[in-house]
Amino acid sequence: MKTTFTYDHYADYAELTARLVYFSEHYPNYTRLTSLGKTPEGRNLWAMEVTDLRCGDFDEKPAQHIDGNTHAGEVTGSMAALHQLDVLLTGCEEPRIARLLQAYTFTFIPRISPDGAEVYLKTPDTLRSVNRPSGKAQSGVVRQDLDQDGVIRWMRIPDETGAWTADAEEPRLLRRRRPDETDGVFYTVMPEGLLQGESEDLLKAAPARWGLDFNRNYPCWWRPEQPGAGDYPLDNPETRAVAEFLIDHPNVGVMVTHHTSGGMILNPPGPFSEAEQDPLDRSIYHAIGALATEEMGYPLLNLYDGFHCTESDYAAGAGDDWAYLNRGIFAVTAELWDLQSRAGISVEEQLEPELSDAERLRQQKLTLAWIDAHCPQAWKPWTPLEHPQLGQVEIGGLDYKFTIQNCPPAYLREECEKATRFALRQVCLLPRVAIMRFQAQPLGHDFVKVTAEIVNRGYLPTWISRQRQAMKLTKPIQIELTGAEILQGQAQGEIEALEGYGQDQTELSFSGVYGQTAALRRKIEWIVRAPAGTRVQLNVRCAQAGQASASCVID
CATH class of the missing domain: 3.40.630.10 (Zn peptidases)
Structure with missing residues (x-):
């Protein structure tokens, strides 16, 4: 393009x-x-x-x-x-x-x-919609870029009572510690950041600074x-x-x-x-x-x-x-x-409301394999860092902002x-009003029959949706005829609506054709008085479906 x-x-x-x-x-x-x-x-x-x-x-x-x-x-x-x-x-x-x-x-x-x-x-920050306070106190581990690499990643803290350990198959990733697992190196995991407020005896990720x-x-x-x-x-x-x-x-x-x-x-x-x-x-x-x-x-x-x-x-x-x-x-x-789909994880798998720990780890492995192949710079190996509050920690993981989000x-x-x-x-798909035919037929003695066919060329009806009708927001199609004295019919009139071709209800099969076409056209007639050579103008307008105009000269 x-x-x-x-x-x-x-x-x-x-x-x-x-x-x-x-x-x-x-x-x-x-x-x-x-x-x-x-x-x-x-x-x-x-x-x-x-x-x-x-x-x-x-x-x-x-x-x-x-x-x-x-x-x-x-x-x-x-x-x-x-x-x-x-x-x-x-x-x-x-x-x-x-x-x-x-x-x-x-x-x-x-x-x-x-x-x-x-x-x-x-900045390294993430936020939902806007950087205005949402009223929640930031108590816990507040996300900050401690190693100054421009990205806020994971932080793992060596802890013999920790709930996480490195996966044997893919040691860059962490898996949840098994119920009977007593031997090994274990970690507590938190976002990269600093403690703020009362930590008491547990660590928790602080709520988002900006939550609107x-x-x-x-x-x-x-x-x-x-x-x-x-x-x-x-x-x-x-x-x-x-x-x-x-x-x-x-x-x-x-x-x-x-x-x-x-x-x-x-x-x-x-x-x-x-x-x-x-x-x-x-x-x-x-x-x-x-x-x-x-x-x-x-x-x-x-x-x-x-x-x-x-x-x-x-x-x-x-x-x-x-x-x-x-x-x-x-x-x-x-x-x-959708990085995950590219990595081989279906949308249905991603939306599963109750992923098991094993399935979550499987998906993370597939994701990391795709990153290794296509944007390896997005992953940072676990790197030691002396935390001012927690002592020795490691920072590592993904640049989530520009790989997944x-x-x-x-x-x-x-x-x-x-x-x-x-x-x-x-x-x-949008509706579009048009004038398919506009003609004048002399009847004698300056009497003329004027005929117009108004159509919707779009897939959608001129009312757009049933929901718009229910909210009473639809506007009719306005029609105005000028240039001659109108004896029968209205100079300014309305058509309530026209369907679109998407509302066609015909069915085609080898056994026959069934159903009916969409009501997407309307014929209108006027009787006017005007001498030969008079130009008659028709204007059609609909707030949802545009406008059209046409003119004809009376013979």
Whole structure:
């Protein structure tokens, strides 16, 4: 895929901003760059809209929304969003891309947490969404980069009462000590760091310094007791800005929110099983998932069913759930990058809720073997260190941030290209109103019969989803006829909705053809009075499905 910029490293805020400004300045006929506001640390929360403005304004076409970096450490997501934007603009004159830009609008919020991502990229720290205190006291072993190698790894402490020992087959890894194991070298394991607060007689890993989770902060089945949920829905300026942006863009019908990792596409609903979902919406989600699997090799999993959730234990307040359940947008979460699958561990094995110690060790061995073969620099051998509080310890293990949570940089472009290929197919599901036929038939004495056929060229219906209908957010198709005196029919009228070709119910088998086609077209007639040579204009517009116009001259 042709791009202007390279995708072999992770852009910090300054570089991300420079790329967006470049595109804004070099493609003024395609882009609108907007700051949705300032973060608490003064960074802009950038949004960019992209379309071919020669063929209609941003709000005059059906739209796809793309975002990334809801979680600060999932920086692959922001690079995937930038990559798709780059592909669209760099290739804007290529026939396929040009057609997409003529027909659709693309909206991007590439980095929802610029403050958090900056900490993640420029320090050894990890964090969920943003570097704002979440209220938990840091008592225990607080994660710090003691050996100053830029990575916070594991720390093992020699301890004859420790619960861990080196694995005989792969001594770089630790296995749990067996119940009857009395001879050997044993360890207590902790994250690399320093003791803070009262340690008493045991060691514990301190809670995360920053625990806020933007993906638990949306007003959709929000629960205050859920970790990271915040004080109330949308109390973070970043999530509030995202919600307001989507509310202000009713033409958004499909969406991809880029996260990491795991190599899967997650579809709402998250608070309940998809068995309880409207059957039509469920079938559309499965169709979207099939496209993702074809392009990315990643399976579709329902958020609730795929993660073995229960009525009391499910992810509440998620952004994709809010987009679908509250706004009727077909939103999916792309969990980009999956080292474990590359290492031979299936998604089902990764999601097993109760891994045995033996199975966990087996998976770690496969993972380490892949790292040895493809990015050996990510693993640090166990190295002695004199700890200021605990005495002699050893530091070692994996650079988790850029092997498992995100791609090693050498794999970044490949992952971005997969995400872009999928997104450029997903957008094609959107409904698009069109005028198939518009003609005038003279009846004599300046009386004229005007006929139009309005169609939906998209896979989705003009109402987008049953969920959007249930939330009463759908807008009808507006029709306006001008240029002549109307004697019969309305100058301004409405069509409630048109189905898309995805709602076709015909079945084809060797025994015959059954069922019915989708109701995706509507014929409208007027009787007007106008002399020969009069030009009659028809304008059709739908908030979710774009607009079309046509004219004809009366003979």
